Amino acid sequence: MSLDISFIGILIGSIMASSVPLILAASGELITERSGVLNLGVEGMMIIGAISGFALMVITDNLFIAIIGSMLSGVIISLIFGFLTQSLLTNHVATGLALTIFGIGLSAMLGKNFVGIPGKEFPILFSSLKESIPFFGPILFGHSIVLYFAFTLPFLTNYFLKKTKLGLVVRAVGDSPVSASNQGINVILVRYCCILYGGAMCGLAGAYLSLIYTPQWIENMTAGRGWIALALVVFATWSPIKVLIGALIFGGITILQLHMQAIGFRIPVQFLSALPYLMTIIVLVVISRDSRKIKLNTPTSLGRIFYKEK
């Protein structure tokens, strides 16, 4: 079989598209975790984003409102998590798990009437360039605006954490909330903001699935991507750029193994399906071996409840 160059270009383009929800959700969760909050509700927030985006699209017929609405719904549902963990001091892990279960259930209920409704075509940018340039065209052009945003997000996140004052504050809170509080930083407020930001990104990731990637509503359509995003953050040792690499590897191998299955490679299908998970973990573990860096990037207070002395 001859793989011509334009096919590879199209393949890479589709790999990029499939990794967008992972990049968005993981980048959001990364900020949340960097502030010391472990939100296991990523999957739940994504699915809520997916249904609310799709529902708003159907109701208002306006994609812009749908996208913004999905982010807002992510914010609202993460606000529940924030209120429980930051104001009522509940356990992060238990609350996050509950949020996921709640999100999946709520989305199924809300989505009942939206099953089977066809989605709307999402505008793509530079579609003429996509056709006219071989190889690079399908890679660089003809994507939705959300994809371009997703691919700049890890770099923005990196810049935010490393170079800005606010990023420094977020890292400081994640390192030692007690010290931060004694320095006059409002730890609870910072953590709330990070949780809500994470919620918005997860909502957007969900909307990308239901509005752009496979424009329709199917129950449980996030299919575990939220969990992958969570794992990416940890295996990428809280580095935004490594999250991007991990998401691309995962998306890439998912697509490749589908092609391999289609072509009929004589490898057990189960093994091929497991390949993306295995490879992503192996690669991320290998590139993140520097124990010193792990120590410096890991938010020391992750998952610990903070309360202020009075």
Next chain:
Amino acid sequence: MTTDLRISNISKIYPGCIANDNVSLQFKSGKIYALLGENGAGKSTLVKILSGVVSPDNGEVFLNEKNLKLSSPLDAKKNKIGMVFQHFNLFETLSVFENLSIDATEDNKSLRVRINEILKKYNFSIDLDVPVLNLSAGHKQKVEIIRCLLRSPKVLIMDEPTSVLTEQETEELFISLKKFCDEGILIIYITHKLKEVLSLCDEVAVMRKGKVVSVSQTQNEKIETLANKMVGQKLAKIKKKINISKNKDEIFKVKHLNFYSDDPFETNLVNLNFSVKKGECLGIAGISGNGQNELFQILSGEIITPDTSIIFRNKEIAKLNPKQRREYLMAFSPEDRISQAAVPELKIYENVALNNFKSSNFFEKGLVNEKKIKEHSKKILSDFSVNTDNVELKSQFLSGGNLQKLILGRELITAPELLICYNPTWGLDVGAINYIHETLIKINDQEKSTILISTDTEELLKLSDRIVVIYKGKLSKIMPSEEVTPEKLGVLMGGGSID
């Protein structure tokens, strides 16, 4: 311009404990003030109030006759009150510069210039771009001090600053503090170390059970007078009667102990030979970092060195692990109570159960015999006057002194023949130190032996029958303690020779 800080009628009540009871104090710049008290006397609460971390139930704080509203740490900062906490308030994973820049209002470039000026002025040398977790305790403290100095403070509060410092670092700190004082910064120095009060401070306020019990000039005070004020009763003078009799059996013997390590931070031990007699206390003196850690670990079985011979009660035990050594009736009290001797997150009785023996029956058929352990723990708590009878309490809520009593109790309740302890009174207040010294003397009176590894010469002279000095992994000759003076020890500890 002079600074005048006045605390008026401050009260703070926690459930079940009056931390500050109507505290009034007055401070003026140009002097160094000591706030002295045992652990739990209310010093830390008072400084937390001054730094805005907690707010008082009652009372007011005046700075230059201005009534301060200190409802958050920001308020303290705005009013130029700087604070160096006992447990450092630093961000370990951030670099030194990031730690300093987090609450700065200027841009990074001019901040760096200012930091470098401070480094130069006070002769600090710290790399600004390494993460804080790579720094020594002394350097971390300097980072905290620089953070305060950047805000040109009027008041600088130091909360037990020397508890983590080496002797040299302590001296350096004192020099800096005196400099700050000369520059007009009002310094409040919180401590329970009497010597430091006398050598550094001009005026001393003593706190006990939340109340200020005395304010005086340090020149009028002596260690004994301060100690009595602090504890509230006359401390019994402890003096051990030395009991060396030549004909007693040697219960413990170490022959040709060598230890070589690849780790540059560990000290090699070279040909150590010593023995301990029945009922004797052998003191091992030395400045910390001269091989005491390694020696303790080898004696307790944490490190097994091949070709070493350690004889205990006529048995060769060098290859046994700590648990097996305990079965032979050795007991150990490591230096670091929180990370080595106990697990702070576990409850008291769980910590007691960690030290299980075949004979103690704490575990039956793989199940925990909670009732038995709890009974046993209760006995320890009451026999060793630990300040609680609640065995369900998490160990981290015990003060250092009570935790040490619990650990000693756990080790001693099995009546071991030999107790090896390493800095048993490190960081404790006078009352607890006294208790622990009494306990150690009692062990010897019962014909049991102790090895006391300590960096505190006074303690060694008080408790040991014979003393040996460790310097760079080598032992001096063993001396009967009546022949030893603090001066002699000082020479030997510094690597000198007395013959």
